[in-house]
Amino acid sequence: MSGDAKISAVLETLLAAKLVQQDEQGVGYAKSGMHHELLCPAEAIRAAATVYREAGFFLEMVTCLDLRETARRMRLVYTFNRLGPAERHRLFVDLAEVKPFEPSPNVKSNATPATDPPALPQCAPSISSVYPAADWFEREIFDMFGVQFSEHPNLKRLLLPEDADFHALLRDFGRVEDADQGEGGRGV
Numbered sequence: 001m002s003g004d005a006k007i008s009a010v011l012e013t014l015l016a017a018k019l020v021q022q023d024e025q026g027v028g029y030a031k032s033g034m035h036h037e038l039l040c041p042a043e044a045i046r047a048a049a050t051v052y053r054e055a056g057f058f059l060e061m062v063t064c065l066d067l068r069e070t071a072r073r074m075r076l077v078y079t080f081n082r083l084g085p086a087e088r089h090r091l092f093v094d095l096a097e098v099k100p101f102e103p104s105p106n107v108k109s110n111a112t113p114a115t116d117p118p119a120l121p122q123c124a125p126s127i128s129s130v131y132p133a134a135d136w137f138e139r140e141i142f143d144m145f146g147v148q149f150s151e152h153p154n155l156k157r158l159l160l161p162e163d164a165d166f167h168a169l170l171r172d173f174g175r176v177e178d179a180d181q182g183e184g185g186r187g188v
Helices: 003-016 042-054 134-145
Strands: 036-039 057-066 073-082 089-096 123-125 148-150
Touching: 003 042, 042 057, 042 073, 042 089, 042 123, 057 134, 089 123, 134 148
Parallel strands: 036 089, 123 148
Antiparallel strands: 057 073, 073 089
């Protein structure tokens, strides 16, 4: 099977099984470096990852975006690629916000107020059974953003102390404008 036919088969499989849908807002390879951007429901991410694995793709990375201020959600971002001619695919998985966004009283925001999103799941299934390297990515996301992964074999903090009561990459954590001046607060 040629490279293009293999990719078509992967996309066909994903789309036919309704595991993903095309992202209407995709900006194209020239701007994003991605050949395809897809939206994936949380409950389908493990099945989608399995399709990529069986088609010879590797997991390039998993990260998270805190979109609570503007969209009242968290977004997982999975990037798959393959050896040989690059064929980068980005999958977005939307989840419910881990906690409501707390706007700073000291800063006027230009962000459009968030509207109620459709009902979203609280956590995503772990894909570490499909891609063992996802174990570390998912632990880092849990540690830094507070996002939970169901069926993860060892979901515990990776970088912060076990007793940390915060998630350092949430947008409303440690803002300079909220820092206590000399009070020993957790601000920057």
